[in-house]
Amino acid sequence: MAETVTSLSRKEQVIRKAAELFKEKGYSAASMRDLAQKLGIEAASLYSHIKSKEEILRTLCFDMAAEFRASLAEVEKKQVSASEKLRLGIIGHVKVMAKDLTASAVFMNEHRHLSQPSLREFLLLRINYINRFKQFIEDGIASGDFKKNIDTKLAVMTLFSSLNWMPLWFSPESTIEPENLGTQLADMLINGLKQNP
Amino acid sequence: MAETVTSLSRKEQVIRKAAELFKEKGYSAASMRDLAQKLGIEAASLYSHIKSKEEILRTLCFDMAAEFRASLAEVEKKQVSASEKLRLGIIGHVKVMAKDLTASAVFMNEHRHLSQPSLREFLLLRINYINRFKQFIEDGIASGDFKKNIDTKLAVMTLFSSLNWMPLWFSPESTIEPENLGTQLADMLINGLKQNP
DNA sequence: TTCTTCAACTAACAGTTGTTAGTTTTGCTT
DNA sequence: AAGCAAAACTAACAACTGTTAGTTGAAGAA
Numbered sequence: 210m211a212e213t214v215t216s217l218s219r220k221e222q223v224i225r226k227a228a229e230l231f232k233e234k235g236y237s238a239a240s241m242r243d244l245a246q247k248l249g250i251e252a253a254s255l256y257s258h259i260k261s262k263e264e265i266l267r268t269l270c271f272d273m274a275a276e277f278r279a280s281l282a283e284v285e286k287k288q289v290s291a292s293e294k295l296r297l298g299i300i301g302h303v304k305v306m307a308k309d310l311t312a313s314a315v316f317m318n319e320h321r322h323l324s325q326p327s328l329r330e331f332l333l334l335r336i337n338y339i340n341r342f343k344q345f346i347e348d349g350i351a352s353g354d355f356k357k358n359i360d361t362k363l364a365v366m367t368l369f370s371s372l373n374w375m376p377l378w379f380s381p382e383s384t385i386e387p388e389n390l391g392t393q394l395a396d397m398l399i400n401g402l403k404q405n406p
Numbered sequence: 407m408a409e410t411v412t413s414l415s416r417k418e419q420v421i422r423k424a425a426e427l428f429k430e431k432g433y434s435a436a437s438m439r440d441l442a443q444k445l446g447i448e449a450a451s452l453y454s455h456i457k458s459k460e461e462i463l464r465t466l467c468f469d470m471a472a473e474f475r476a477s478l479a480e481v482e483k484k485q486v487s488a489s490e491k492l493r494l495g496i497i498g499h500v501k502v503m504a505k506d507l508t509a510s511a512v513f514m515n516e517h518r519h520l521s522q523p524s525l526r527e528f529l530l531l532r533i534n535y536i537n538r539f540k541q542f543i544e545d546g547i548a549s550g551d552f553k554k555n556i557d558t559k560l561a562v563m564t565l566f567s568s569l570n571w572m573p574l575w576f577s578p579e580s581t582i583e584p585e586n587l588g589t590q591l592a593d594m595l596i597n598g599l600k601q602n603p
Numbered sequence: 604t605t606c607t608t609c610a611a612c613t614a615a616c617a618g619t620t621g622t623t624a625g626t627t628t629t630g631c632t633t
Numbered sequence: 634a635a636g637c638a639a640a641a642c643t644a645a646c647a648a649c650t651g652t653t654a655g656t657t658g659a660a661g662a663a
Contacts, residue, residue: 219640237434239521242527253622254641263619318515322435335622337576363590366570366575372454393560397598416610438651450652459651510631 223248225267228311234264236319241367244286265328266319271314276305281341291348292355296399298342299372299393306376307387313376337345341363346402355402418456422461425508431486433463433516446595464524471531473502483494488545489552489600493592495539496569500588503573510573531573536562543599552599565595 226247230239241262245252259265280301284294294334306313320331343365349355379390423444427436438459442449456462477498483492503510517528524573532562540562576587 235434235519236430237432240619250640251479251642253624253643256622257640287506322432360590363582363587364594364616366571367594370568370571371564372567372573378563386562390560393557393562395565397561399598400600401594401597437649439649447610448612450613450654453652454610 211359215346217256222257222341224265224268225311228269228309228315231266231269231296231309231319236315261328263322263324266315268325269312270320270323270327270331273309273312274331274338276308277302278334280305281338285341290354291345292399292403295342295345295349296395298345299368299395299398300388301315303371303375303391303394304387307379307390308374309374310379310381317373317376332367339369343366349402353404356404359402364402371398410592420452420455421462421465422508425433425466425512426505428463428516429468429508429511433512433519441507452572460519460521460524461470463512463520466512467517467520467524467528470502470509471528471535472497473505475531475534477502482538485549488542489596490547492539492542492546493541493596496592496595497588498563498573498584499569500591503569503586504584504587506575507578514570514573536566539565545585546599550601553601556599561599568595 223244227239227244230244233238233239233369235245241255242252245270246253246256281298284297284301287297289292289297321328323331343361346355346359346361346364350357350361375390375394385393407458420441424436427441427444430436431440436451438452439449442452445452481494481498484491484494486494492501498568518525520528540558543552543556547554547556548560572587572591582590588598
């Protein structure tokens with residue numbers, strides 16, 4: 210149906226501009242009138258396309274979450290060592306972020322403005338995702354790839370801290386490619402865990 | 407003067423509660439009426455103690471900034487290798503954060519809501535601080551402590567990403583002490599830079 | 604007791620917020 | 634040319650925003 214395509218396309222346009230605005234000013238400080246102005250329309254006109262301000266945030270957060278999960282599921286299927294899974298997981302995470310740095314920044318910084326029950330659901334997805342990375346580290350310790358005396362919680366939080374700030378300082382005009390960036394990051398972060406043989 | 411002492415103490419009480427609120431809800435989503443309620447007074451009464459909402463944020467951000475700078479200045483004085491300076495700088499940074507996790511979280515997440523010219527001033531302090539850490543890394547490369555092919559910008563951004571998220575997940579009830587946490591973090595982050603001899 | 608100072612109060616302001624209801628314009632399809 | 638749906642519009646709402654002006658009660662100093 211042409212109608213669906215058209216309306217979806219306009220709706221997505223609204224959501225993309227909203228993502229830019231949310232990243233720039235933060236969700237709370239960004240008003241619907243700001244958003245409307247960016248699109249050259251009146252604030253009330255936005256509601257032809259979206260149900261509420263929060264629906265935009267929900268869409269942004271959960272769409273990104275789905276992409277991260279899909280990327281991780283691919284890695285888990287592979288028949289490789291735990292440390293290699295960790296490496297591929299990191300690269301995958303970076304690639305997903307690089308595909309949409311704006312949405313990634315919103316995903317990471319603004320999700321807390323979701324109201325219940327969306328917030329609870331989001332946090333559950335998130336902790337699950339993190340725990341699966343933590344599992345890679347624990348498996349790596351068990352197999353002797355990684356040091357025995359690692360604080361796994363500390364390690365995994367450090368890992369995600371590094372990854373999640375990336376969209377705030379990485380610029381798409383940079384000469385470094387996402388794949389390359391992911392590899393460098395993975396090397397840097399994993400070397401701290403590895404045994405020194 | 408007794409008056410000054412009393413008013414300062416009450417003012418600081420207001421600022422501390424504000425820090426909790428700003429961390430919890432974000433600066434923009436936190437209203438002066440929320441803050442007043444937390445203190446058990448009316449919103450208008452806050453203005454006996456502070457000039458404006460933004461003055462609170464300014465105080466929080468610049469007080470933290472001063473502590474970080476003081477800590478770094480101490481490290482730079484020492485007569486040790488670049489990699490050791492980096493290590494001590496990281497530990498110092500973590501210790502300053504651990505002294506006030508709430509203010510640290512605000513410092514890191516909410517500073518962007520400062521208006522000009524405070525924002526500009528803040529960002530200049532920040533870039534200066536980061537560049538001095540970057541210098542440690544470059545010195546470490548020059549002296550052969552660190553690998554030659556390191557992307558120093560990437561390395562320093564990764565470092566601060568890890569450090570800056572800490573106040574969001576570190577809980578004061580944790581068994582791990584700040585000094586110990588700082589040491590572990592420093593080891594983990596620096597091992598990725600070191601030569602494998 | 605009277606004076607002073609602090610820290611709270613009430614009342615109100617002008618502006619902004621997300622959102623709604625109902626209407627008009629636009630551009631394609633028949 | 635007529636009909637239709639998408640996408641915009643105007644006008645308005647109730648609630649909330651940071652902040653001000655002026656006032657009052659309590660506590661300690663003179």
